[in-house]
Amino acid sequence: MLLVPIVHWFVFWLYVNFNSILLAFQTKIGDWTLNNFDYFFKEITAPGSNISVGLKNTLFYFCNNVFVIMVLALIISYFMFRRLAGTSAFRIIFYLPGIISSVAMTAVFENFIAPTGPLGAVYEFFGHEAPELLADPDTATKTILFYCVWTGFGTNMLLFTGAMSRIPVSILESIKLDGCGMGREIVSIILPLIWPTISTLLILNATGIFSASGPILLFTKGDYDTMTIGYWIFDMVYTYNNYNVVAAAGLFFTCIGVPFILLVRWLIDKVPAVEY
């Protein structure tokens, strides 16, 4: 029964990744070359090129995931854990973007912020011309980042509230008896006790650092300076069938990604685990 999954792994993981390394050193017709790396390094160092813009935006999305979405999800989870009025309903509503397809979510968002949509009507009401937020290089990436935050709490929120709900009642009771304030409760009790969940999410985010992206295909197809590494790879493969440069770029980013993830793990391991 294990034969199928093992063969599958050999073909779709081992062969694919081994072949990806070979492709990085080959031309389209299979001759050995370093031109793919040459092209890639020229592109990544050229200001305004797709790859350099993509790298910059990818790091924005990564920071957005870690420093904005995760932090806000943590705050939301804390108040849900403390049974804010309406918590059950909020939990379901906040999780909805994870259920609804990205195609529908982005279509709704796009039409909502369009000059002909509700946001445009609000601008008109105040006598301003409605902006094309997704068609302006100054605002397009910021708008998509906002969209990611708007729809991004669901899974993190469930994981954090799940972790908080496993904190022993006796600990919660004792901090109440000691008269701990909210800040002290969060810093001294909640965060250390749910650290395994936080650290795992940090590692998962760090593992996907160069894959961090928004729904670029659905919004802008990489136009208006919204390119990310993930979308650039998709575009090069799907639109241009340029496998070799993608493989070279992938190898480069993987080589950076591995030490980065090891560094993140090392830093996380420095935080002492709390037994309870």
Next chain:
Amino acid sequence: MRSKLQKKEEVSIVIRGRSRVEKVIFPIVFVIFLLYAISLIYPFVWLFLNSLKGSLEYSGGNTFALPENWKFSNYLKAFEMLNLENATFFDLIFNSIWYTLVSSVLSVFMCSITGYCLAKYEFRAKKYIYAVAIFCMTIPIVGSLASNYKLIGELHLYDSPFYAVVTHLSSWGFNFLVMYGFFKNVSWFYAEAAFIDEGGHFMVVFRIMLPLALGPIVTLFVVAFVQNWNDYMTMILYMPSYPTLSSGLYEFQANAIHGVDYPVYFAGLLISLIPTLTIFAFCSDIMMSNMNVGGIKA
């Protein structure tokens, strides 16, 4: 499992005795939560109301206003008008159904079987297979899409329904870990009892172990169903002749040459949401209470 009484006690401890600062902060946070909840729901109310407008009324009228004539016929029109070059709206629904079922059933089944075999049978390669499975999950590989895309072409799986079958035979990743963890904790006594009654290994798997694992299997299936129903990238990249509702509706808007009849398009979008919202309505508890780090807890 904690009892209801214990849970109530825990809740009362969490709620009890809010300080003066908390009494100020909590109402403010409640208002913020409410506004955020409205921001998530209102766009869909707006979408629904605008799906009932006429095309001209939508483009020229007040975007916040209720429809002058409630055109429920837009929902019927969606079935007639939202056609692609290679597929009708009915085709999109049909493709969504078979793709979602095939990929969800196969991936959950394969992870269950693999998890069971590695958790319950002793053999020399076992620890290496497990180590490799974990190792593969932790390497941040970038750019293998090109090689994968090339391979799919070479295997003649490109634009073939067999793509959905072959690629979902993969048994690794988080779902594997969930099932492995579950079967690790299942007693082998059940199997031994079956062997004494002259039952075989297949009988033990299909009539004892998989039924025992029904809880996590259903949870994984529901999550996989939602993911696969909403998946649009696979169709765009690998199966363009088999567009689903997600990929089809995207292509419809992206490739519209003569403009889109937005109310009808909105109706189509809302129709595409029915299955996942229905599943969520019935299984939200399963999905939300079983989430744990790394996916789903067994």
